[in-house]
Amino acid sequence: SAVISQKPSRDICQRGTSLTIQCQVDSQVTMMFWYRQQPGQSLTLIATANQGSEATYESGFVIDKFPISRPNLTFSTLTVSNMSPEDSSIYLCSTVEGLGTEAFFGQGTRLTVV
Amino acid sequence: AQSVAQPEDQVNVAEGNPLTVKCTYSVSGNPYLFWYVQYPNRGLQFLLKYITGDNLVKGSYGFEAEFNKSQTSFHLKKPSALVSDSALYFCAVRDIRNSGYALNFGKGTSLLVTP
Numbered sequence: 001s002a003v004i005s006q007k008p009s010r011d012i013c014q015r016g017t018s019l020t021i022q023c024q025v026d027s028q029v030t031m032m033f034w035y036r037q038q039p040g041q042s043l044t045l046i047a048t049a050n051q052g053s054e055a056t057y058e059s060g061f062v063i064d065k066f067p068i069s070r071p072n073l074t075f076s077t078l079t080v081s082n083m084s085p086e087d088s089s090i091y092l093c094s095t096v097e098g099l100g101t102e103a104f105f106g107q108g109t110r111l112t113v114v
Numbered sequence: 115a116q117s118v119a120q121p122e123d124q125v126n127v128a129e130g131n132p133l134t135v136k137c138t139y140s141v142s143g144n145p146y147l148f149w150y151v152q153y154p155n156r157g158l159q160f161l162l163k164y165i166t167g168d169n170l171v172k173g174s175y176g177f178e179a180e181f182n183k184s185q186t187s188f189h190l191k192k193p194s195a196l197v198s199d200s201a202l203y204f205c206a207v208r209d210i211r212n213s214g215y216a217l218n219f220g221k222g223t224s225l226l227v228t229p
Binding site for chain 2: 004006031033041042043044045048092094096101102103104105106107108110
């Protein structure tokens with residue numbers, strides 16, 4: 001099973017600033033995913049990050065707000081730009097193995113914007 | 115669209131009693147269904163999955179789930195609950211759009227097991 005290291009685990013940021021979240025997988029994977037979990041809510045997919053191509057964003061999420069990098073098959077970053085209190089959430093990265101029959105998640109980044 | 119619904123926000127069970135956390139699904143085609151658990155300040159941990167085969171799926175920590183096609187349900191069960199089972203449980207279904215490997219999650223059910 002894939003092990004995902006995500007950092008930072010938590011942060012408190014000022015509105016208007018940006019935060020970059022890093023996700024490192026212990027093996028090479030084709031696809032990585034970024035999810036958002038707003039307080040008391042379920043997980044919502046932000047985007048799919050494939051190495052060598054631009055990320056694919058879900059409805060309601062745009063690249064200018066959530067730029068994603070995928071420089072190689074083991075690493076990805078998500079930046080939350082120009083933050084507002086509404087961005088306070090847990091952000092999780094994920095990947096799948098094999099035929100996508102199991103997904104693995106990082107520990108999450110708990111972001112608080114003040 | 116592939117989706118799952120968890121009708122209960124919270125389930126309360128006494129330790130030692132059986133527990134059930136409900137999930138129903140709405141999919142086109144054959145569903146890939148999953149259960150995950152989230153402990154406070156932790157990421158999601160995989161419990162079990164249904165892809166094909168036996169309708170009764172056994173997973174981690176003594177949990178199991180029954181796939182019921184006629185009722186479009188995938189309820190999570192455990193014969194004897196532990197206080198340490200108290201956590202947030204998510205049902206999920208594989209999203210067939212785009213890459214087909216992302217997951218659509220239910221809203222989550224908070225399980226509280228009391229001593």
